Amino acid sequence: xxxxxxxxxxxxxxxxxxxxxxxxxxxxxxxxxxxxxxxxxxxxxxxxxxxxxxxxxxxxxxxxxxxxxxxxxxxxxxxxxxxxxxxxxxxxxxxxxxxxxxxxxxxxxxxxxxxxxxxxxxxx
Numbered sequence: 001x002x003x004x005x006x007x008x009x010x011x012x013x014x015x016x017x018x019x020x021x022x023x024x025x026x027x028x029x030x031x032x033x034x035x036x037x038x039x040x041x042x043x044x045x046x047x048x049x050x051x052x053x054x055x056x057x058x059x060x061x062x063x064x065x066x067x068x069x070x071x072x073x074x075x076x077x078x079x080x081x082x083x084x085x086x087x088x089x090x091x092x093x094x095x096x097x098x099x100x101x102x103x104x105x106x107x108x109x110x111x112x113x114x115x116x117x118x119x120x121x122x123x124x
Contacts, residue, residue, distance in 0.1 A: 002026040002113040006096050009118030012086055018120060020081040021073070022096030031102035034079040035111055036070060038092035038120075045108055048094070051079055053102025061106070064090075086122045093117040 008020040022034060031053035039045040049070040050059045058070055069082045079096065097111035105111075
């Protein structure tokens with residue numbers, strides 16, 4: 001069984017930064033990509049960023065390009081999402097998930113295992 005745990009959420013002022021971390025444990029069926037998604041109150045879950053299994057390729061939603069960065073932490077079984085220049089519209093519960101095959105799809109339906117989420121609130 002695969003378990004994902006997100007950490008690093010919290011309250012931050014507009015323009016501030018946060019780093020979210022996704023820890024994956026357990027036995028996976030093979031190569032996997034890690035994706036980050038978010039869901040704001042009253043809205044559908046949306047894609048944020050993904051990192052392929054090789055770590056060589058990333059994908060970002062247009063709304064976060066240039067502000068967010070996804071990367072694998074060297075020597076650790078974690079994937080992080082560095083969020084800079086945060087805006088109130090970034091407020092949401094952020095989830096990480098694993099995608100079998102490791103391609104980094106922007107579709108949530110490609111992802112198999114999910115964490116419980118971490119709240120990010122951007123407010124003054």
